[in-house]
Structure formats: structure tokens, C-alpha cells
Amino acid sequence: EAGVVQSPRYKIIEKKQPVAFWCNPISGHNTLYWYRQNLGQGPELLIRYENEEAVDDSQLPKDRFSAERLKGVDSTLKIQPAELGDSAVYLCASSLRSDWSYNEQFFGPGTRLTVL
Amino acid sequence: DQQVKQNSPSLSVQEGRISILNCDYTNSMFDYFLWYKKYPAEGPTFLISISSIKDKNEDGRFTVFLNKSAKHLSLHIVPSQPGDSAVYFCAARDDKIIFGKGTRLHILP
Numbered sequence: 001e002a003g004v005v006q007s008p009r010y011k012i013i014e015k016k017q018p019v020a021f022w023c024n025p026i027s028g029h030n031t032l033y034w035y036r037q038n039l040g041q042g043p044e045l046l047i048r049y050e051n052e053e054a055v056d057d058s059q060l061p062k063d064r065f066s067a068e069r070l071k072g073v074d075s076t077l078k079i080q081p082a083e084l085g086d087s088a089v090y091l092c093a094s095s096l097r098s099d100w101s102y103n104e105q106f107f108g109p110g111t112r113l114t115v116l
Numbered sequence: 117d118q119q120v121k122q123n124s125p126s127l128s129v130q131e132g133r134i135s136i137l138n139c140d141y142t143n144s145m146f147d148y149f150l151w152y153k154k155y156p157a158e159g160p161t162f163l164i165s166i167s168s169i170k171d172k173n174e175d176g177r178f179t180v181f182l183n184k185s186a187k188h189l190s191l192h193i194v195p196s197q198p199g200d201s202a203v204y205f206c207a208a209r210d211d212k213i214i215f216g217k218g219t220r221l222h223i224l225p
Binding site: 004040041042043044045048056091093104105106107108109110 | 120152157158159160161162165205207211212213214215216217218
């Protein structure tokens, strides 16, 4: 079974440029998460989707970040414009559903973003 | 303010010995605790979890202990193997999962 797929794996951009990350979750997983992991820190949740609905986006900086999961399958996270402090690894994860009995999350390899 | 704290950034253990990774938390509403393992250039992978109603959960070489009164949990790996060298994240759940900063475990030959 294929795991969570993310692309690109690495991205280098100049500040003020836009950038987008793509995630394809494990087939059949209804819940999709985007995390940001800064250097030396643990992952921090940005947004959680149940199917196509964003049910928790309280940690998403909405002035420059946006996300979508239009058909309830793959998802895109966008930053526009990027700032130096956005340099981090952006992780996508999915789980069967967010019901607590099935909360095991499967992570993709992440996209390492460097903003110059 | 960090709700999940892993105070040891790194730990070195001889192969075959026991590795003990510690984690403290501040939020008494956490109902579920998890440990994730992460290799370089890969995403974290789920290792083991424990519900707040239990004090111990064991899975092969991995055991997690929970002390609710002390708001402390630990992960024991015995015997430690070279493939256990990785970063280990402690995580806790209320309405979302909150991760600690991680502990880098080095298994020495």
C-alpha cells in the first residue's frame, strides 16, 4: 500500500515569492493534516480536514497561508508571499478518520522549504 | 508555553542496553499519549501509544509508562538495536495532537 505522497521534496525560493505544496493521502483516509516543523522543534498542526471540510484551521496564518482539499482526496497548501520565517519542513499526514479510536496518523516525507 | 516537554535533546546508549526516553506534560486534559520515531528525510512514524486510563503499554521491545500524578511518561526500548537510532517525539492529545521537541537517540556499537 502506498504511503502519503508529498511533492516537491525540496523547494528554495526568494522571499515574497509564492509557493505551493501538494499532498496525496493514503487511499481511503478521510482525515488529512498539514503540519509545519521548524528546526529543532516538533511538528505543529496548521490545518485538519475531514473529507473536503477544514474542521480545524485555528493555527493557520490566514494572511498568507491557504489550503484546499476540493474533492476530499489530495490537498494543496499555499504560501503567498513567503517570508524568511516560513523556512521549515511542511508535513502532510492522514488518518482513517479523526475518531479517537483511529487516530494513528501516517506522515509523508515532508517538503523542506528554504526562503532566501 | 510548551505543553509537552522532552528535556533531553539527545541520548546515547550502548547496543543491547535499555534506552529510556522521558517526556513531561502540563495539560491534565490530555487523554492519549503517543510516541513517534523519525529517521532523517522521512516523516515521523507511529511507534506506540497509551490511553490516560492505563499506566503501561507494551509492544515487543517497546514499553510506554504513564504516571498521571507526575504528568510524566517514558518510553523504554530493550534491548536497544542500531536501527533504533532516530529522533523520538512524544505527543499528547486533547482536541489535537501536540508534539514535543524530540530526543535524538544514538545507539552505540
